[in-house]
Amino acid sequence: MHWNHKQLTDQDVQTLSESLNISKTLASLLLRIGISNPNKAQRFLYPRLAHLQDPYELTNMDRAVKRTLTAIKKQEAVTILGDYDVDGITSTTLLTLVLKTFGLNPHFVTPLRLEEGYGMTQAVLERALSDSFPSLLFALDCGTNSNSEVAFLKNKGIDVIIIDHHQSNEPVPNDTILINPHVYDPPEAPWANLCTVGLVFKFTHALIKNLKDNSHPKANAIDLKDILDLVALGTIADLVPLLEENRILTSFGLLRIQNSNRPGIQALNKVSGLSQSQPLRPSDVSFRLGPRINACGRLSDASLPVNMLLADDFQKCSIAAQQLNAMNQERQEIERAVTNHALELVKSEGLDQQKAIISFFPGWHSGVVGIVAGKLSRIHNRPTFILTQEGNSAKGSGRSIPGINLITALSECSDLLESWGGHPMAAGITLSADKVKEFAVQFNHALSSQTTLLNYCEPPLEISEYICPEDLTEGLLEELELLHPFGMNNPEPIFGVLRAILPHAPSIFANEHFRFQIKKPTGLPLNGIAWNMANKLPPHNTPLTLAIKFSYNHWNGRKTPQLELIDWKLSE
Secondary structure, eight states, rough: OOEOOOOOOOHHHHHHHHHHTTOOOHHHHHHTTTTTOOHHHHHHHHHOGGGGOOGGGSSSHHHHHHHHHHHHHTTTTTTEEEEEEHHHHHHHHHHHHHHHHHHHOOOEEOHHHHHOOOOSSSHHHHHHHHHHHOOOEEEEETTTHHHHHHHHHTTTEEEEEEESSSSSSSSSTTTOEOOOHHHHHHHTTTTTOOOOHHHHHHHHHHHHHHHHHHHHTTSSSSSGGGGHHHHHHHHHHHOOOOOOHHHHHHHHHHHHHTTOOOHHHHHHHHHHHOTTTTTHHHHIIIIIHHHHHHHHHHHTTTTTHHHHHHOOOOOHHHHHHHHHHHHHHHHHHHHHHHHHHHHHHHTTTGGGGGSEEEEEOOOOOOSSSHHHHHHHHHHHHHHHEEEHHHHHHEEEEEOOOOOOOOOHHTTTTGGGGGEEEESSEEEEEEEEEGGHHHHHHHHHHGGGGGGOOOOOOSSSSOEEEEEEEOOOOOHHHHHTTTSOOTTTTTTOOOOEEEEOOSSSEEEETTTTEEEEOOSSSSSSOEEEEETTOOSSSSOSSSSEEEEEEEEEHHHHHEEEEEEEEEEEOOOO
């Protein structure tokens, strides 16, 4: 594994350290995620809900609130169309709860992935209108690139409000009420990288603010802090940068998930094996809660988790959570089979020698192609698209790696695509099956303007800071706690520990992992663990350089410092 370490200037570290009265190590970690301004650093380390900007600063927020106030006043029929992933599901749940509080009875619809495809398709609109004919329709986490579908609804006399964060690949009509920072707002705005549930939160904030100003009797019925559990779920699962307003909402939202009064969240926590005795981390959402919510939309009907999150009956929620758990196990089996097959094809066809991997097989399950693309992109350190066949079309999902913008590259291939859209790191495409090879050539060529072929088969290991064993103190751990929650654009630091010595040989467990200790100049040795590294045991009584993560291990009501070994090499 190649180790990489970017040198910082001593003066920059010293300046930030002195201005905030923090250690040079913490100052260095802040600088590495792009925070050099002392005021921004202070807000980053100590986030407060009061730091959230006025929601009316978002473009079109006033128009969206005004149209919704009319619907509330006239008690209009409202339909909510939300995407089938965690962001869409939490957005749909949140907006449904809010509108119900103000007397509306919204009908919600989530697309059936296998039959109706992603987003605001004609098929899902026809089903939505057959169930209920609204005068106002909200499109959540979709709709930015659905001009023809919006026109179809307007021709039927239905107003449309779109709240979305997908990149735009076609001009948006002026008469469309669209809240989407990527279309209208400056990229440096604190809300610029909110996902849809974060934007729905901002809309809720703006709506309640207006209702309070006008003394609506229900204006105080919603405590904005109580809905942050839904916001954190969608934000973390959608892999948006955990900086600025995303960081604030997630920091407080994680606490709400852990201590939620929402029966659906309680049931989901229980079936996911989460405990209230230790802090909830973004990884718990990414690997436990999120996949269970997502599984239903991948294999069946995403209305199940929406109904679970809306329900007040814990027993009903428990049954729904168990169903989601079973679907997630089924999804894992399907995903494992598709991943293994895709890895075989990539190797046999030499696709890992290209700038990007474009792999197509007609029999793959469309519900797992995005997850498989993510796995292969990490394994091969390449942007990856995994495509399956639907009718005469190849359809699938892509995942990128840091530094490669999928949307920029796809825009150069749009002549080959029937439909496409998404984010710089994740996108979906549809094209004629007989054009996949041509697309692969064109997409690889499009990447030339962004990067040259990577030198390593795996991404380099980014060392945040080199330290000595004596620096591994609880004081450092307390400072690291200020950087939580870790996630996109705020990764957990990896330290290079110089001249570390293991006093005893590592102890293997479960055939794949091992435990170890390292000496400190004073005090007891530090305990560590290494996952899936039993085939690479470090020697003891020999100076080593260790790449580690440093955190508290919570067990049986106690917390103790623990190292997690990522890699090691002999000290030079």
